Amino acid sequence: MTITTPRPSPPAGVTRLRVRSPWRRNAPTRRRSRWAEAQRSWRLHWQLYLLVIVPLAYFVIFKYIPIGNAVIAFKDYNVIQGPWGSDWIGFKNFELFFTNPVFGTLLENTFILAFYLVLASFPIPIMLAIALNEIGNGWFKRTVQMVTYAPYFISTVVVVSMTILVLSPRLGVVNDGLGLFGIAPINFLGDPNYFRHIYVWSDVWQTAGYSAVIYMAALAGIDPALHESAKIDGASRLQRIRHIDLPGIMPTAVIVLILGVGNMMAIGFEKAYLLQNDLNLAQSEIIPTYVYKTGLINADFSMATAVGLFNSVVNLCLLLLVNFAAKRITGSGLWR
Amino acid sequence: MAMSTPTTSTVSRPRRKPAATKKVREPFGDRVFLVVITLMLAVMLALVLLPLIYIVASSFSSATAVSAGRVKFWPVEFSLHAYKVALSNPQVLRGYYNSLIYAVAGTLISVTLTVAIAYPLSRKTFFGRNVLMTVLIFTMLFSGGLIPTYMVVQDLGLLNTRWALLIPNAIGVWQVIIARTFFAHSIPDELYEAATLDGASELRFLRSVVLPLSKPLLAVLVLMYTIYQWNTYFDALVYLKDPDLYPLQIVLRNMLILNQRNVGATDVAQQLQQQQLANVLKYALIVVSSLPVLIIYPFIARHFTKGVLVGAVKG
Numbered sequence: 011m012t013i014t015t016p017r018p019s020p021p022a023g024v025t026r027l028r029v030r031s032p033w034r035r036n037a038p039t040r041r042r043s044r045w046a047e048a049q050r051s052w053r054l055h056w057q058l059y060l061l062v063i064v065p066l067a068y069f070v071i072f073k074y075i076p077i078g079n080a081v082i083a084f085k086d087y088n089v090i091q092g093p094w095g096s097d098w099i100g101f102k103n104f105e106l107f108f109t110n111p112v113f114g115t116l117l118e119n120t121f122i123l124a125f126y127l128v129l130a131s132f133p134i135p136i137m138l139a140i141a142l143n144e145i146g147n148g149w150f151k152r153t154v155q156m157v158t159y160a161p162y163f164i165s166t167v168v169v170v171s172m173t174i175l176v177l178s179p180r181l182g183v184v185n186d187g188l189g190l191f192g193i194a195p196i197n198f199l200g201d202p203n204y205f206r207h208i209y210v211w212s213d214v215w216q217t218a219g220y221s222a223v224i225y226m227a228a229l230a231g232i233d234p235a236l237h238e239s240a241k242i243d244g245a246s247r248l249q250r251i252r253h254i255d256l257p258g259i260m261p262t263a264v265i266v267l268i269l270g271v272g273n274m275m276a277i278g279f280e281k282a283y284l285l286q287n288d289l290n291l292a293q294s295e296i297i298p299t300y301v302y303k304t305g306l307i308n309a310d311f312s313m314a315t316a317v318g319l320f321n322s323v324v325n326l327c328l329l330l331l332v333n334f335a336a337k338r339i340t341g342s343g344l345w346r
Numbered sequence: 347m348a349m350s351t352p353t354t355s356t357v358s359r360p361r362r363k364p365a366a367t368k369k370v371r372e373p374f375g376d377r378v379f380l381v382v383i384t385l386m387l388a389v390m391l392a393l394v395l396l397p398l399i400y401i402v403a404s405s406f407s408s409a410t411a412v413s414a415g416r417v418k419f420w421p422v423e424f425s426l427h428a429y430k431v432a433l434s435n436p437q438v439l440r441g442y443y444n445s446l447i448y449a450v451a452g453t454l455i456s457v458t459l460t461v462a463i464a465y466p467l468s469r470k471t472f473f474g475r476n477v478l479m480t481v482l483i484f485t486m487l488f489s490g491g492l493i494p495t496y497m498v499v500q501d502l503g504l505l506n507t508r509w510a511l512l513i514p515n516a517i518g519v520w521q522v523i524i525a526r527t528f529f530a531h532s533i534p535d536e537l538y539e540a541a542t543l544d545g546a547s548e549l550r551f552l553r554s555v556v557l558p559l560s561k562p563l564l565a566v567l568v569l570m571y572t573i574y575q576w577n578t579y580f581d582a583l584v585y586l587k588d589p590d591l592y593p594l595q596i597v598l599r600n601m602l603i604l605n606q607r608n609v610g611a612t613d614v615a616q617q618l619q620q621q622q623l624a625n626v627l628k629y630a631l632i633v634v635s636s637l638p639v640l641i642i643y644p645f646i647a648r649h650f651t652k653g654v655l656v657g658a659v660k661g
Contacts, residue, residue, distance in 0.1 A: 051473030057548035058466040062478070065463035065517060069485060072498060072514050076490025079497050093497065138390060141383045154387050158394050159647055163639045165577035167595045168632050171602040175404075175628060176397050181415045183400050215394065223651050247376045280580050284603055298492075305493040306584060318491030326488050 083316035103316035112300070120296040120321075123206050123282075124274035130210045132267060134218045139225035140255055144247060158219025170284040173212045174199060199285070202292040209285060209294075224266065225259050232258040268336050272329035275321050297321045405429070405629035409622040412629070428630035431623065438631065440590065441597035445576055448593055452512045452575040457567045459517050464525030465552055468533070479526075486519050492584070499585060510585035511575075511593065518574075521567055528563040529556065565649050576639060598635055602628050 052059065078093075083103055085096040107113055138158065145151050161169070176182050177198040185195040198204045236254050245253070279298035286294045297317060305314025372380075399419050404412050408423035416422050432438055466472050467479060489495075495514065504510045533556055541551045557564070579595035586592060605624070 048473045051471060055466065055469065055472050055548055058469065058472060061462045061549070061552075062466050065459045066478070066481075068459060068513075068517055069482060071502075072495065072516075073485040073489065075498050076494035077488070078490070079494035080490040082494070082497075093494075137386075141387050144380065144383050145387065150384070150387070154391050156644065156647065157391055160398075160640060160643055161394060163573060163577075163643050164636050165579070165595055165598075167577075167579055167598045167602070168636050171598070171628065171632055172397055172401055174603065175632075176400060181412070181625065183397075183418060186415065186418070215397075218390075219394070246373065247379050280578075284599065301492050302584075306496070311493050311497070315491055315493045318493060322488055322491060329487060 080315055080319050082312050083319045085312060087312040087315075099312075103313050104320065107313065107317055107320070112295075115292070116295060116297055116300055119293055120275065120277065120298075123209060123293075123296060124277045126206055127210050127213060127277065128267070128270040128274060131214050131217060131221065132263075132270065134214055135221035136225055136259065136263060138218055139222040139229060139259075140251055142222065142226065143229045143255070144251070155219065155222075158222070160219070161216040162220035164216065166278075166280045167284060169212060169216055170281060173208060173285070177208065197289075199287060200289040202290040202294065205285065205290045205294045209281060213281070221266070224262060228259040228262040229255060264336060268332050271332045273325070274328060275325035401629050401632050404626065405633045407626065409619075409626045412626040413622040428623070428626040429634070431627055432630040432634050437589075437592075437597050437601070438594070438634070441592055441594035444591060445594040447508065448511050449572050449575040451508075452516070453568055453571040455512055456516050456518070456521075456571040457564065460521050460525055460567055461557075461564075463517065464522045465529055465556060467522070467526045468529035470530075470535075482519050482522060496584060505585055506587050506591070508591060511581050514585075515578075515581060518570070521570060525563055525567065528560065532563075533559060562649065562652065565646075566652060569646050569650055573639060594635055598631060602631060 082093045082096065084098060084100060085093070086099045087093065087096045091097075142151055142155060164172075177184050179185055179195040179197045179200075184198075188194075188196065196204075198208060232254060236258075237250055240250050240254060275297070277296065277298065279302060282294060282296050283299050283302065286299060298321070301314045301318045301321070304310050304317065396419065400417075403419055403421050404417045405428055406421035406424055406426070407417045408425040409427065411417055411422040463478075463482075467475050469475070499505060499510055499514055504513065537555055538551060541555055546554065577595065579593070579599055582591075582593050582596045583599075586596070
């Protein structure tokens with residue numbers, strides 16, 4: 011992000027010399043010094059600066075002090091000496107974590123789950139939005155929109171409970187359906203191999219309608235003249251979708267995908283933890299749940315912080331990398 | 347992003363044929379294509395709707411029918427027993443009460459703080475706005491993590507108090523961006539100049555001009571924060587130990603996912619009955635807890651959509 015503040019316009023009534031005269035050494039400079047700008051801003055907006063204090067304090071206390079506290083990843087933390095007073099142990103926690111046999115599994119589980127989630131939840135909202143855009147503005151369209159949007163407002167706890175109930179081997183309606191085809195009941199939640207599918211598809215179920223909204227807006231922004239002329243030229247609906255709609259929503263799609271990949275490692279703790287049980291732990295243990303268990307259940311603060319820090323750094327690198335790639339390919343990244 | 351029109355549902359489709367040319371039929375291929383698309387949407391609709399119907403149908407069925415797995419998509423042996431049990435459960439009621447407190451207080455705090463930082467950020471002559479924005483955005487990209495944040499909450503003595511759910515996640519950066527974009531685009535500078543000429547201070551201007559003009563934005567913020575507070579369970583899981591403070595979502599988690607319940611029965615028949623009741627109770631609890639949100643949802647969906655789209659516009 012570039013830090014450029016637009017030059018304040020001169021107060022009314024004051025005529026300023028616009029043309030710089032190169033032969034006058036003390037000609038007014040086009041840009042005021044930053045100090046003068048700050049002083050002027052304070053005079054005008056001092057009440058706003060007071061207003062900002064409390065929210066700013068919030069960010070410092072709850073977002074930046076924790077970043078400082080993360081130093082305990084490199085320390086043998088004990089409560090009495092505090093985060094800064096504890097003894098340095100360098101990268102020992104990281105070494106321990108990287109050589110721990112659980113490390114490979116954790117990394118694999120987290121990456122595969124996150125990648126699967128990004129891939130699966132990308133195309134479906136686009137399909138939904140295009141399909142909704144094709145059919146007229148009838149009750150059917152409104153119903154589909156309304157119903158597919160609704161699950162977004164249901165809490166994670168409830169969605170997970172519903173998933174468990176629907177997939178239950180004894181009572182669940184899914185196993186009933188499988189029974190019709192002569193398939194024996196499957197204990198979906200007890201089998202680690204099903205965990206990722208359950209996680210990802212219940213997520214798609216919950217968010218597809220919500221994510222489609224952004225694409226609907228992008229579709230509404232496409233110039234109708236394009237469609238009109240394509241129709242006159244005899245383009246079919248499918249051709250118009252391919253050559254007008256899809257290119258039209260491409261910039262939006264790229265940004266959504268970038269955000270998705272960039273936030274891959276920040277994959278939700280909430281859901282994975284709820285879907286976890288002793289039987290599917292082999293694939294359901296991901297870094298965030300591991301951090302929670304290490305830190306708050308086993309009370310190993312330093313180790314948990316180290317693992318969390320590793321996750322944050324990987325996430326940041328991914329985001330920067332993806333943004334860089336997007337800038338190269340499409341010419342526009344997330345920020346200028 | 348090419349988003350000139352921020353409304354989706356209300357925009358009339360530009361490709362619709364005008365009435366005069368209605369007798370010109372679409373080509374055969376296009377009509378087939380429309381049928382395919384409609385079918386696809388119908389399948390999607392069913393996939394979303396059927397699990398919801400199944401849950402509701404089960405919740406209205408008798409305990410024995412549910413436990414025998416006889417309920418599909420219509421109540422069997424209609425009964426309200428599960429609801430009576432659910433609504434007389436002290437834990438559930440307590441959870442409801444707590445969640446209401448958290449939703450109301452949390453939303454109040456969050457909206458106030460969000461406006462307090464977003465409004466100055468929207469003023470072009472506010473020196474330092476770009477630095478401040480960078481400070482905020484950075485917290486979206488990188489965080490200290492769970493434990494370092496927990497340590498701060500612990501040091502402030504917020505652990506195991508109601509404040510732990512209200513303060514540590516009070517401001518969402520995304521919401522600040524939405525609010526800032528709204529203020530920047532819908533409050534013209536001329537209004538400010540006029541108010542200054544009339545001798546209004548910055549705060550007075552904010553109170554008497556900006557806020558009354560920002561009702562749609564305030565509605566969006568209230569909705570977003572309320573739904574967040576109603577639905578989240580993570581903070582409570584981490585920061586609360588006292589069951590009296592648990593919000594509804596934690597109560598639900600304990601009852602629905604961890605299967606905790608008070609076992610008082612001794613003989614087998616009674617145990618079986620309790621087991622059956624526990625099964626149907628789950629369905630009723632799901633309905634009871636999601637109902638408030640789902641009832642207001644049709645009325646708020648449009649505002650919510652607008653909020654999402656305002657935030658999506660880069661700026």
